[in-house]
Amino acid sequence: MELRRDALVAAACFIRRVEQIAQATPDLRATVGNVIVEPGAANVVPGMATLTLDVRHHDDVVRLDVLARLLDEAKELADERGLGLDSTAILDQAAVPCDVELTERLAIATGITHRLVSGAGHDAMIMASHCPMAMLFVRSPGGISHHPDESVLHDDVKAALHSTIQFLGERGA
Numbered sequence: 001m002e003l004r005r006d007a008l009v010a011a012a013c014f015i016r017r018v019e020q021i022a023q024a025t026p027d028l029r030a031t032v033g034n035v036i037v038e039p040g041a042a043n044v045v046p047g048m049a050t051l052t053l054d055v056r057h058h059d060d061v062v063r064l065d066v067l068a069r070l071l072d073e074a075k076e077l078a079d080e081r082g083l084g085l086d087s088t089a090i091l092d093q094a095a096v097p098c099d100v101e102l103t104e105r106l107a108i109a110t111g112i113t114h115r116l117v118s119g120a121g122h123d124a125m126i127m128a129s130h131c132p133m134a135m136l137f138v139r140s141p142g143g144i145s146h147h148p149d150e151s152v153l154h155d156d157v158k159a160a161l162h163s164t165i166q167f168l169g170e171r172g173a
Contacts, residue, residue, distance in 0.1 A: 004045050005082045008037050011049035017073050018053065025066055027117060029056040058095050058117045096125040099132035106134045109167035136160055136167075 015032045022030035034052040053070065057063035071087055078085040107113055116137070124133045138160045144150045 005047070006045050007049040007083055008046040010077050010081045010083055011035060011037075011051055013077050014051070014070075014074050017077075018070060021066060021070060021073075025057075025062065027057055027059075028062065028066060030054065030066070030070070052090075058097070060095050063095070093121065093125070096128045098124070098128075098134045102132050102134035106136055106163075106167055110136065110163040136163060 015035075018030050018032055022028050031054045032051050033054060034050075036050040037046045038048040038050075039046070053067075055063055055067045055070070057066070074087070075085050077083075103115070107115075118135065118137070122135065124135050127133045138152050138156050140150050140152060
């Protein structure tokens with residue numbers, strides 16, 4: 001056992017650190033969403049583990065700082081276990097804030113003052129580079145989002161449409 005260089009154990013330790021750091025950092029979302037272990041046989045010590053890491057925060061300084069910390073931790077874990085480490089950035093998406101005035105007008109139209117930061121990618125991110133934008137979210141029962149099982153309630157859609165009409169009327173459209 002003392003001679004093993006188990007990539008899966010190192011990956012598990014890293015995943016736990018991702019969770020701990022995300023929980024300790026306000027408003028941070030960090031996810032290891034995929035793990036591939038090779039060779040993947042029940043009786044063979046994993047020699048390689050490939051992970052995906054997604055780090056999101058409304059403040060890019062915080063997001064990039066946490067990402068650097070996590071990559072440093074991954075390197076330390078790999079070194080401790082005699083493993084190599086290679087990381088590749090697939091996407092580096094800056095935070096895109098909603099327009100303050102439109103967001104305020106949307107709050108007035110809906111009567112809802114609860115605001116949330118969405119870490120998910122939306123078409124609104126692209127629109128924000130061309131014009132002011134704001135978003136109105138419709139809840140999904142059970143909190144299921146970005147999944148084929150996502151659904152909405154008829155009454156919630158009706159309320160969202162009513163709010164949109166109010167919002168557009170307020171804008172003079």
